Structures are given as structure tokens and as C-alpha cells.
Amino acid sequence: MPHVVAADSSLHPFTDGLSEFDVEADTVRRLIAALDRRFPGLGEHIDRRMAIAIDGEIHQDAGAVPLSPESEVYLIPRIGGG
């Protein structure tokens, strides 16, 4: 199942300090829903403040993006620009 890394410290209040976990999901939307079930409030935090890097590629607002069982998923702060 996809391996999720939550290295950013803003996530740790939701995850009780846990930085890595495996989550059963085949799309980003289902991943966020599963994370919210496991860590209440984390889903909304991800929706508002986080981007998701899947196998090295950064996605923002991309719920339909598929995940494979081998996917490496990083939760990182959303990126704006100038």
C-alpha cells in the first residue's frame, strides 16, 4: 500500500508526531479521506495547506490522481510563487 511521509512539522499535531505510515488507497482523494479517518482534522488541513508529492511529482488539488501500492507519497506545504 502507498507509503506516506509527513515530514513537515505542521502535520505532527494531527498525527501525534508520527512521520511515516502506510495507507490503503488507490487515489489521492481516497488517501486524504483515509488519513482523515485515522487522524481527524488532517484531511481538511491537507486540503487547505498541503500539496502532495507522488513519486517525486508535486500535485495540488489533484484528487483523482491514481496511487499504486508502491507509491511514495510526501505531504508538503502548498507552494505559491511570485
Added chain:
Amino acid sequence: MTDVLERPDNQAALKVVGTRPVRPDGADKVTGRATFGADFSLPGMLVGKIKRSPHAHARIVSIDTRKARALPGVKAVVTAADFPDLASEEYEAGESASNLRDLSLNCMARGKALYDGHAVAAVAATSSAVADEALDLIVVTYDVLPHVIDVEAAMAPDAPLLDETLFTEGLETRPQAPSNIAKRNQLTRGDLDAGFAAADVIVVGRYTTAAVHQGYIEPHACLAVYASDGQCQVWSSSQGQFMVRTYCAKVLGLEASDIRVIPAEIGGGFGGKTTVYLEPLALALSRQSGAPVKMVMTREEVFRATGPTSGAVIEVKLGAKTDGTLTAADVVLKYQAGAFAGSPVGAGSMTALACYDVPNFLITGYDVITNSPKVAAYRAPGAPIAAFGVESAMDELAAKLGVDPIALREKNAVRDGVKAAYGPTFRNIGYIETLEAIRDHPHYQAPLGPHQGRGVAVGFWFNVGGESTAAVHVGEDGTAVVVTGNPDIGGSRASMAMMAAEVLGLPIEKVRPIVADTASIGFSMLTGGSRTTFATGMAVTQAAQKIVADLRRRAASLWDVSEDQVAWLDGAAVCLDHTKPDLQPLNLAALAAKAATTGGPITAQVSLNAQGAGPGFGVHVCDVEVDPETGNVTVLRYTAAQDVGKAIHPAYVEGQIQGGAAQGIGWALNEAYLFDRDGRMENAGFLDYRVPVASDLPMIDTIMIEVANPRHPFGAKGVGEVPIVPPLAAVANAVSHAIGIRMRSLPLSPPAIRAAIDAG
């Protein structure tokens, strides 16, 4: 001089993409015909102006507007009482979420003025003179409070508090007392102590930067109409008409669907026009007066009340083996946010070590509110500041190890397959090629004279994609119009036209790009994050591909063959059915002439949420000469190499690299917000806030490294932000080598350099 280095697999047979046509907005701009934010007028239009706080921090006891309202010619006066008192709520309208309460309070102070120049009231009058007189007649009673602007002073436990309800986010336990530290973020990997224990050499440095402004030439300007039926129109200069629409609706409590925003030409943005200042006030004044209201900031207002980016303190500790291999890095970033939370320290943290493969690190960022204008995005927000610290420390490490600074960076460089410090694994990056390009460039080997020094530095930016819409309409004469919703701040119109022309097989002169208003094209995120040529370009390309598919269908219908027997080659439908050798190709004009009989107008629109923006890397080398008597720095030579994906319009890419380098040089040498003891800005004008001008700089040579981004149809990636990341450290490293003294505080003004030389 510009070099373009391509990988062999990137040599597609392109006819338009990669060429340098005349820019579509060129004639309008050089003849003065282009209409910028201040150029719009309507009958009965009033002049809107803002009364601003003269205090850096003060409680607003009362605002008496009676005399101003009584002045003949004054048609409206608004204060915070005329705007809804919004709850603290994050809302996504631009690229990332903004706090609507903070946004509203920054447009118009409520209860407290938080910086010199903070708006406290606004008027609309029949003339500029009457508006000025009305501002003088507004009586604001203040209770002046202690202020704090320096970032570390603001972090102190006994600092004056800007917001007594603000408790630091991101700590292990909820703090017991409020603080000006809005947030702490950390990124970590490995075992920091073990990493430093394994090091043979350690360098430690504390670096500082001053707040600097984006310095766009065009001040903020808008014209707004609030009609009696509640329908609103706004003409304004911004980086995103949809962003202006949403923020105006939220600040005023209106429906976004009741507001139409028409984008003006934009005279520079650099991130500073990704929010609103004037537009909600102009609409409120128009609502009250029943007349159109135009507002144009003075340069002084631009400095005092918009932008800038953070002043900061950066602490860096690096550990390395004697062969130069990094073993550990500890980076602390303290960024001013200005009056409301939201400095770019998050991006600074993520980019600080993005160029390096470091096994053990800790990056800690602090977002600190201060009595200065709320910071706004500025080109690669947060990254140049972090890079100044890390790249200066890398230079110190190279000197301590006695190794070449480029070789040190090559040894520790990230490559495809390496995990970035901010998490994801890099793929399809051109960083090594970019380092090699500088290493092998004649500039890097050129001899230096007395009092001269050479500095190198590297930089990184993520680039982003996001939501974009584009439409392509074919005219009856076989030309095409490309419609997007992204203001053109860096040449995107030319790129849009070129990508469409490439797909359609048209000469570029037959494709006209326009930027449409919010009622004329589907939603697009604002122009920022180096996203437009990548993301909106993807939408344009797909829309043009839909047109081609439609044209093939129409030709097949006319020829009575199946669609798979029609190819689109060199701008014309060609029949592949060898049983019909007499059929001549049908070009776009021929097919457009028969549009009515083949299905009607030829048009296509695509909306998408682009993913896969590839990150960019830059490597800069700078030669300076320092006058030991005056401390003045002359930049002698500057070369910038960048991993650009595929340059759609190379001259524009070159211009982006040169522009970013020029702004970074100004940041390094001259620019700074200066405040007096009362917290008032002392240099709110271009005479005293000195940006580099053409005569200050040499021609900046560029090297474009083309490693195609596989997620874009032409291999493009964002290019506008990377080039401002390395210059701060490249210049500082050069100056440090020229005078033999490590310079760790920006700007490197002549007095600062003289003081360093005098101190030995």
C-alpha cells in the same frame, strides 16, 4: 551573449517554438498605446484616495469624518465600519489560501494601525485636490503603542505584541502566552548530532537580509463601478483578475458572480500584485457615491503599504568531510511577515537545502509578525533569503577546505533519483548540467585584477502548475485568436501564441493572443509561481489540438473520406487516401471559409489542473570590483546558467534570467527598507530606495540548459523565479573575496563595506 545547450533527445522539428518572434504587445508598449491600470476613465468618475496611519503601531481611538463629508465635492468617505468584520478564515483564491480577516484588515485598519502607511479611511471626490483636502479633514485619534520591526526583537518574550490573540503554531505543546511568532516549522532528516560528529570541518555563520520591495514600475491602480443594480466592474492591474474578483467579493461581502474584473496591462508584478489593496476600497467608495471611482497609488504609497518581502536572519551550520562531502546541516530561518502572519519562510525552509544531498539536517523556520507592511510574494518567495545564508556558508566551507566552490557543489549536488530535502524524489532535473555549464564557461576561468573578486552561488525553485483555461477561436480568414485568463507579466502571451501556432501550423503573425476578463473565459489561477507558460500553455496546446482534430473531421467530411485518412501537415489538411490523388490540401483559411457547411464556427476551449511542473535550478557566477576608498561595488561580469526545460521564446527566457539576476543584484548591493526610530519608512521613493538601473550593470550573459520536462507537450517548465535565487550570495561571495573579509549582512552598501574594511 546567450548559449543554448540542449540534450540530443530534445531536438524535435519545431517551426515556431524555440524561435524569437516580435512580441505581440511590443508595438503597443513602445508607442505608449498599451492601457495600464491608471489609463482607464469613465464619465463622472471620482478620484479615490486613502488616509494612512503615520504611526507604526497605534490603537485607533476614533475617526471623525464629519468635516470631510461636508466638504463640497466629497462624494464618499469609508472606514472599516463600511466593511464586514470578517472572521478569521483561510480561503483559496490565488495560488494558496489567504486569511480573509487579515486580507480585509490590511486593506483597511480596524481598531489598530499596525504599520506606518496602514489605511485607516478613504475618500472619493470630484478632483484630486478636493480628495487631498478631505483626507486632511479626517480626524483620527490614536493611542500610540510601542512598535517592533526587527525580526529578532519581535521574537523576544517582552516584545510589543501586535496581536494579543496570536499563539505560535507548530510547537510541540500549545504555548501559554501570545507571541509575535505566528508559526514555527521544521524539516528534518537523519541524525543531526551524528552528522556533525562525523564531520572533519564545520562552518557556522549568521547572515541577515533587509526587507526589499518588488519594485515594479507601475503603481497599483484601478477603476471600479458599483452599479445601482449591484453589478460591479473593476479595471485593474494585477497578476490575476479572478483573484481580484474573489478577494473583492469576500472583503465586501458580495457574490463573486456580481463582479466582473477586466485585466489591464501590467507594468511589473514580481509577485507583489497577487493580492488586493485598492480594489475593495474603490468598490466601497463607488457603492456609497453611486459613481465610478478611480484610485492610483503614489510611489510612496507603494513602498509604505504594499509588498515588500521579508527582512530576515539566517543561521547556518554545515559539517563536511575533508573531501567536501556534506555530513550535516542545521539551518534556522527567521522571517519578517509584516503586520499579518504569512511570511515565505515555509518555502524558504523547503528550498534552503534543495540543491544538496545531505544525509542529516534540521531546518527550522519562524514566521514573525512585525510593525511593517504585510509582506507579499516576491519572485521565488523566501528562496533567495535562505539561499543567501546557505550559499554564503557553502562558500565559507569551500574556502576552509581549499576546494573549488563549483566542485564542492558538484560533489554534493542532487541528481535524478535523490530525495529532495523537502521530501520528493527528483526526476528529470538538469542541475548537474547547469553546474557543468558554469564550470566550463570562459567566464569562470577568466583572470581577475586587483580589488576584484569572483563569487558563485546556486538556487532552486519548485515551479507550479494548477488550474488554467484557454480557448482558441479560428477566424473566417484562417487566423486564430488565443484567449487566456492570465495577465502577461513575463511574456506569456507570446508563448501562448507560439504554442498554438506550432500545433495549428500557422505562422506566428496569424495568431493573436489576448487576456480576457472574468466573464469571458473560464477560471485560471493567477499568474505566479512560474506557472503560466507551463500550465496555461498546456491548456492552449490542448485547445489547439482540439481545433486540429475538428479540422481533420471537417476536411474528411468535405472529401467524403474517413477521418483517419486525413492528416494535418504544415497548417493544412492532407488526404492520405491514395485513391483520391486529385484532392488538394485544405489550409486553415480554406476550411474556415467552409465552416458554416461543416459544423459552424471553429472554436475550442480546454480547462485543466496542470500537474508535473518540473523544478528549476540556476547557477550564477559574478565578478565585482570594490573601490577600497569608497566601498563602492562595480559588477564587472555576470553569467547565469539555468535549467529551463524547453525555451518556448528564448529571448523572453533570457530576459527572465537577466531580470531576476538584476533584481537579485539590487537586493544584494543597495536595496533596503529603512525606518526611523518611530517606525516610519525613511526611503519611500526611488531616489532613496535604489534599484539597479541599466548603467549599473554589465550585460548579463545567460546559458539556457534545455532538459525537457516530460510532462509538458513542448518540454517547458517555469523559468521566472529561479534566477533571483542565487544572486544575493553570488554577489556577496564575490565582494567577500574582493576585500578578503566575509560579508554576511545585506545590503552591501558602500558605507557597510567601508565599515568592514575599517574594522579589518
